[in-house]
Amino acid sequence: MTDFNTIIEAIDSSLNSMMPHSAAVLVECILAAVCAIGAYLVFAIIMIYMERKVCAAFQCRVGPDRVGKWGILQVFSDVFKMLIKEIIDIKNSDRILYNLAPFLVVMSSLITFSCLPFARGLQVLDFNIGIFFIMAASSFGILGILLAGWSSNNKFSMIGAIRSGGQMISYELSMGLSILTLVVLSGSMQISELVEDQTRGWFIFRGHIPAVIAFIMYIISGNAETNRAPFDLPEAESELTAGFHTEYSGMGFGLFYVAEFMNMFIIAGIASTIFLGGWAPFYISGLDGFNEAMCWIPGIVWFLGKTFFVIWLLMWIRWTFPRLRIDQVLVLEWKYMVPIGLLNLLIMTICVVMGWTF
């Protein structure tokens, strides 16, 4: 398996030989940021195209196929349309907060995005409380949504933002519990270590029953975190026009849109990292030839393959179930997900203590 650490160290040493250390660090920071933002945009484009095609397939249609071959230029034309749209100034809106909100949402998802391990060593942020950091960074996206709803001076936006706040803060809990279950299994919070540990078997297999329950819980709360159907109450178009981003036009709306898709990518990325082994290949102990063949597939392919599989799962859920009512959303969280999550955590702890895991 290729180790990107060697490549990155080579770049680091060559930069250090060319310029003083502080300048080299600055250049490295800029390079990492550019790469992260580039990857972010590329994945956003892929995701939007995928969403439209997968949604069409679930509804027995073929989806966009007029702009370019198989409609691959559809996303670009949509972005172009968004760019040439007028940016409307809302009367009596809080100008600073109104303009700040989309950037907060994107910033939160960008920081979380940079924690994803794409391959061995190919990760921007990696430190001993990585999982903890991801949860903290992803939850301040709520702030942007609340500000967007508040500053738009529109009651629909406000209701959408309040719903979104209530929902996302609630589901953070069950998401945290399901991640904690896996942290108990692995005994580490560092993302690179989590993945390294899974090279001898993915956690979803090693943790068996509690891990599978945690995975299902994670998928449900991940769907709720990204404000997607069946939990799309914050933007419930039939009730609230578009919820918190009703008043946004042009690229302000575009940023929310991109952030929503990228949050889904991040949720799927974390799911594949902590449950399906990240860039770790599929491994069956005993079958050496098979394992050898699996190791030939590069880690980034494994990671993206798993991530897009989880994204497909999320889309499958999104295009199957109807929207819940707000009370049903909260009942599901507080009466079912949290108790089951706590119980599951207990089961996992017992399994780990008794050595019943693989």
Place this chain on the structure above:
Amino acid sequence: MSFKNTYIGTIVYAVKSLATGMKVTLCEFFTRKVTEHYPENRKTLKISDRHRGVLVMPHDDEGNNKCIACGLCQMTCPNGTISITTKSVTDEETGKSKKVLVEYNYDLGACMFCQLCVNACPKGAIEFSNEFENAVFDRKKLVLKLNK
């Protein structure tokens, strides 16, 4: 209290019903898609026989139609789409006077495709064809003369 209403029962029932829904959509995901690629498949396009595209009056090989100029279609049309001009012709054998169709005018632009005229016709002289590409650049072209 039945098992279905207990706490555990609701979870089991929920998982079951959600799985049913997901099975349905998964089947849908893999079925052949129903989308018609319209301008490309123009040659093979099959429009339902019951589609009401435009009103026509079928003529036989000698150019005769079944219209008896009774005017029922004109009277029944809610939009005043149909206007019939008739004349009286005296039959030479019997000597009786008989109404004959001169011109059958139909305004496609005013038609709402309710099919009342077709239902009203006692002879089945008019019908809707499934020809649907009726767009023209001038509204006057939508006024059609149906008889030959």
